[in-house]
Amino acid sequence: MKMDLVLELMDVPGQLVSVLDPISGLGANLVTVIHKRDSKNEKGMIPVQLTLEGERDSLDRVIERFKELGVSIIAMDGVVKKEVVSTILIGHIVDNDIRDTMDKINSLDGVYVVGFDIKLDGESKSSALINIETDFGMKEFIFDKIGKIAAEKDLLMINEV
Numbered sequence: 001m002k003m004d005l006v007l008e009l010m011d012v013p014g015q016l017v018s019v020l021d022p023i024s025g026l027g028a029n030l031v032t033v034i035h036k037r038d039s040k041n042e043k044g045m046i047p048v049q050l051t052l053e054g055e056r057d058s059l060d061r062v063i064e065r066f067k068e069l070g071v072s073i074i075a076m077d078g079v080v081k082k083e084v085v086s087t088i089l090i091g092h093i094v095d096n097d098i099r100d101t102m103d104k105i106n107s108l109d110g111v112y113v114v115g116f117d118i119k120l121d122g123e124s125k126s127s128a129l130i131n132i133e134t135d136f137g138m139k140e141f142i143f144d145k146i147g148k149i150a151a152e153k154d155l156l157m158i159n160e161v
Helices: 015-025 056-068 098-106 139-152
Strands: 002-010 029-035 045-053 072-076 082-091 111-119 126-135 156-159
Touching: 002 015, 015 029, 015 045, 015 056, 056 072, 072 082, 082 139, 098 111, 098 126, 098 139, 126 139, 139 156
Parallel strands: none
Antiparallel strands: 002 045, 002 072, 029 045, 082 126, 082 156, 111 126
Protein backbone atom coordinates (compact mmCIF):
# COMPACT_ATOMS: atom_id res chain seq x y z
CA MET A 1 0.00 0.00 0.00
CA LYS A 2 1.13 3.59 -0.67
CA MET A 3 0.76 6.60 1.57
CA ASP A 4 1.33 10.25 0.69
CA LEU A 5 2.38 12.59 3.49
CA VAL A 6 3.21 16.26 3.79
CA LEU A 7 5.42 16.96 6.78
CA GLU A 8 6.49 20.27 8.23
CA LEU A 9 10.19 20.44 9.16
CA MET A 10 12.51 23.10 10.49
CA ASP A 11 14.83 24.41 7.78
CA VAL A 12 18.04 23.40 9.55
CA PRO A 13 20.74 20.92 8.54
CA GLY A 14 19.97 17.31 9.46
CA GLN A 15 16.18 17.60 9.83
CA LEU A 16 15.33 15.76 6.62
CA VAL A 17 17.81 12.96 7.33
CA SER A 18 16.46 12.50 10.87
CA VAL A 19 12.97 11.97 9.45
CA LEU A 20 14.00 9.69 6.59
CA ASP A 21 16.37 7.53 8.62
CA PRO A 22 13.83 5.44 10.59
CA ILE A 23 11.57 4.63 7.60
CA SER A 24 13.32 1.50 6.32
CA GLY A 25 13.98 0.22 9.84
CA LEU A 26 10.22 0.25 10.45
CA GLY A 27 9.52 -1.89 7.36
CA ALA A 28 8.47 0.82 4.89
CA ASN A 29 10.02 1.98 1.63
CA LEU A 30 10.56 5.56 0.56
CA VAL A 31 9.20 6.09 -2.96
CA THR A 32 9.34 9.89 -3.39
CA VAL A 33 10.72 12.91 -1.51
CA ILE A 34 9.96 16.49 -2.50
CA HIS A 35 11.81 18.94 -0.29
CA LYS A 36 10.47 22.49 -0.82
CA ARG A 37 13.04 24.76 0.82
CA ASP A 38 11.71 27.82 -1.03
CA SER A 39 8.27 27.48 0.62
CA LYS A 40 9.14 28.49 4.18
CA ASN A 41 6.20 29.51 6.37
CA GLU A 42 5.97 32.13 9.14
CA LYS A 43 7.51 29.73 11.70
CA GLY A 44 10.53 28.99 9.51
CA MET A 45 9.16 25.55 8.65
CA ILE A 46 9.22 23.96 5.21
CA PRO A 47 6.90 21.35 3.67
CA VAL A 48 8.34 17.98 2.71
CA GLN A 49 6.22 15.63 0.64
CA LEU A 50 6.83 11.90 1.04
CA THR A 51 5.37 8.88 -0.65
CA LEU A 52 5.86 5.71 1.37
CA GLU A 53 5.10 2.11 0.48
CA GLY A 54 4.62 -0.83 2.80
CA GLU A 55 2.18 -2.89 4.83
CA ARG A 56 -0.42 -0.96 6.82
CA ASP A 57 1.22 -1.79 10.17
CA SER A 58 4.64 -0.64 8.89
CA LEU A 59 3.19 2.66 7.72
CA ASP A 60 1.39 3.07 11.06
CA ARG A 61 4.71 2.55 12.86
CA VAL A 62 6.31 5.26 10.70
CA ILE A 63 3.49 7.69 11.57
CA GLU A 64 3.93 6.89 15.28
CA ARG A 65 7.68 7.44 14.99
CA PHE A 66 7.09 10.83 13.35
CA LYS A 67 4.84 11.77 16.28
CA GLU A 68 7.53 10.65 18.76
CA LEU A 69 10.04 12.85 16.91
CA GLY A 70 7.63 15.80 17.13
CA VAL A 71 7.24 15.98 13.35
CA SER A 72 4.08 17.78 12.29
CA ILE A 73 2.05 15.96 9.62
CA ILE A 74 0.04 18.61 7.79
CA ALA A 75 -1.56 16.29 5.20
CA MET A 76 -1.99 12.54 4.85
CA ASP A 77 -3.22 10.96 1.60
CA GLY A 78 -4.54 14.34 0.49
CA VAL A 79 -6.45 14.96 3.73
CA VAL A 80 -5.40 18.22 5.37
CA LYS A 81 -4.44 17.79 9.02
CA LYS A 82 -3.52 21.43 9.80
CA GLU A 83 -5.02 24.76 8.84
CA VAL A 84 -4.29 28.43 9.38
CA VAL A 85 -7.13 30.57 10.73
CA SER A 86 -7.20 34.32 11.35
CA THR A 87 -8.90 36.60 13.81
CA ILE A 88 -8.77 40.30 14.59
CA LEU A 89 -8.70 41.79 18.07
CA ILE A 90 -9.63 45.44 18.58
CA GLY A 91 -9.17 47.45 21.76
CA HIS A 92 -6.39 48.45 24.10
CA ILE A 93 -4.31 45.42 23.13
CA VAL A 94 -0.95 46.67 24.38
CA ASP A 95 -2.41 48.05 27.63
CA ASN A 96 -4.06 44.68 28.29
CA ASP A 97 -0.71 42.82 28.27
CA ILE A 98 -0.17 41.59 24.73
CA ARG A 99 2.36 38.97 25.90
CA ASP A 100 -0.20 37.43 28.27
CA THR A 101 -2.78 37.32 25.46
CA MET A 102 -0.36 35.52 23.11
CA ASP A 103 0.71 33.11 25.88
CA LYS A 104 -2.94 32.23 26.59
CA ILE A 105 -3.61 31.56 22.90
CA ASN A 106 -0.40 29.52 22.48
CA SER A 107 -1.28 27.46 25.58
CA LEU A 108 -4.36 26.05 23.84
CA ASP A 109 -3.81 22.44 22.73
CA GLY A 110 -2.58 22.17 19.13
CA VAL A 111 -2.56 25.94 18.59
CA TYR A 112 0.39 28.07 17.47
CA VAL A 113 0.36 31.79 16.74
CA VAL A 114 2.27 31.97 13.44
CA GLY A 115 1.62 35.61 12.60
CA PHE A 116 0.82 38.73 14.56
CA ASP A 117 0.41 42.18 13.03
CA ILE A 118 -0.60 45.14 15.17
CA LYS A 119 -1.74 48.58 14.08
CA LEU A 120 -1.27 51.29 16.68
CA ASP A 121 -3.10 54.60 16.52
CA GLY A 122 -1.56 56.74 19.25
CA GLU A 123 -3.66 56.60 22.41
CA SER A 124 -6.68 55.24 20.52
CA LYS A 125 -7.62 51.61 20.42
CA SER A 126 -5.32 49.36 18.43
CA SER A 127 -6.09 46.35 16.24
CA ALA A 128 -4.20 43.11 15.76
CA LEU A 129 -4.46 40.48 13.04
CA ILE A 130 -3.56 37.09 14.47
CA ASN A 131 -2.82 34.07 12.25
CA ILE A 132 -3.06 30.74 14.04
CA GLU A 133 -2.05 27.26 12.94
CA THR A 134 -4.20 24.51 14.38
CA ASP A 135 -5.36 20.97 13.78
CA PHE A 136 -7.91 20.76 10.98
CA GLY A 137 -11.51 21.02 12.14
CA MET A 138 -10.71 22.97 15.32
CA LYS A 139 -11.64 26.43 13.99
CA GLU A 140 -14.87 26.91 15.98
CA PHE A 141 -13.27 25.58 19.17
CA ILE A 142 -10.32 27.97 18.74
CA PHE A 143 -12.57 30.95 18.04
CA ASP A 144 -14.62 30.13 21.15
CA LYS A 145 -11.50 29.97 23.36
CA ILE A 146 -9.97 33.15 21.92
CA GLY A 147 -13.35 34.86 22.29
CA LYS A 148 -13.23 34.13 26.03
CA ILE A 149 -9.68 35.50 26.26
CA ALA A 150 -10.79 38.64 24.37
CA ALA A 151 -13.80 39.09 26.67
CA GLU A 152 -11.55 38.85 29.76
CA LYS A 153 -9.42 41.67 28.34
CA ASP A 154 -12.34 43.78 27.06
CA LEU A 155 -11.28 43.33 23.43
CA LEU A 156 -13.59 43.05 20.43
CA MET A 157 -12.92 39.90 18.39
CA ILE A 158 -13.73 39.59 14.69
CA ASN A 159 -13.41 36.12 13.17
CA GLU A 160 -12.68 35.30 9.58
CA VAL A 161 -15.69 34.59 7.42
